[in-house]
Amino acid sequence: MKDLQDKITDDLRIRPVDRSHIADLIRIADETNLSAWSAQNYLDEFQMPGSIMLRLESELNVTIGFVVGRIVEGGVVETEQQAEIYNIAIEKSEQGNGFGQLLLDAFIEKCRQYNVTSIWLEVRESNEKAIGFYKTNGFEHVQSRNNFYDNPREAALLMKLILK
8 A cells, every 4th residue: 555655645636627638538538438428428417517527637637537427516405515427537558556536536625625525426226337336435325326328228227425
């Protein structure tokens, strides 16, 4: 674990995404089979209040992972601040090194700064690796959404993390 911590502090940084990184996000999303977002989707997200877009970059300023989500105001029933994670991915060649954890932790920290009480996400029911990752981080399966995803058509698990 010490070696990983050394690498994280010496070689990697988490930075906000800007428009010049959109091609990197699309490349990583395609490589990891995320639901496709167009360049326009990312551009639109920059304009959304509460948007959180972070990237993990190497010492050479190369994007190797990202997370995109948003803080949303609670509604009539739930009035607390909530957040949603839309996409989180690490380049395939860099997976298994704890980098997804770095991005998730950074996203959670941003949420805490804005007094978010819960974080929501959807994940393909067949994505056992991601489901395991989220469960390890305290997310609980709340419900399923049939036929939520295309290519292939399958259900999504709606998961929620309550921040203490």
